[in-house]
Amino acid sequence: MKTFGFEAKAGDICYARFEKALEAAKTNGTDITILQYVLRNTEVTYDLGADKGVQITTGKYVSTTAFLFDANATVKNADFHSENVYAFFVDSNAKLVIEDGKYHAPTTVAQVTKGSLEILGGEFSFDPDDNGSYEYLLNCKDKNYPANAAVTVKGGKYY
Secondary structure (H helix, E strand, C coil): CCCCCCCEEECCEEECCHHHHHHHHHHHCCCEEECCCEEECCCEEEECCHHHCCCEEECCCCCCEEEEECCCEEEECCEEECCCCEEEEECCCEEEEECCCEEEECCCCEEECCEEEEECCCEEEECCCCCCCCCCCEECCCCCCCCCEEEEECCCEEC
């Protein structure tokens, strides 16, 4: 199946925009595969449909992150499992709020480079690095911390 130029697929159908795949998956009860990173530079709120049986995974061609937010975003009701990349990347002074849901990534669930992350609840897990470290589950450790990158945790479970 040719997937170049599509952000996601729901079931066996590819969609140019993630939002269309999400709409289809919620209607049909199918899973979503992210095919290339989803960049949003306008404010968004995503109800990711876990209550409707939707699970989101990443495809093999997604290189570093599934969602790149350059504008404020809210995410809730997720069952997100990344095989090879970060789930979320926050930049450009954006703010990501995660209300609830389940999130798993191999190295980092959320990377904040320039902006902020606020976690109100949810379950977060990732695979430890080769040294057994869980240091980067939520990551803002780079040259921008603490002046331009922040993570605020108000709830949730971390594994």
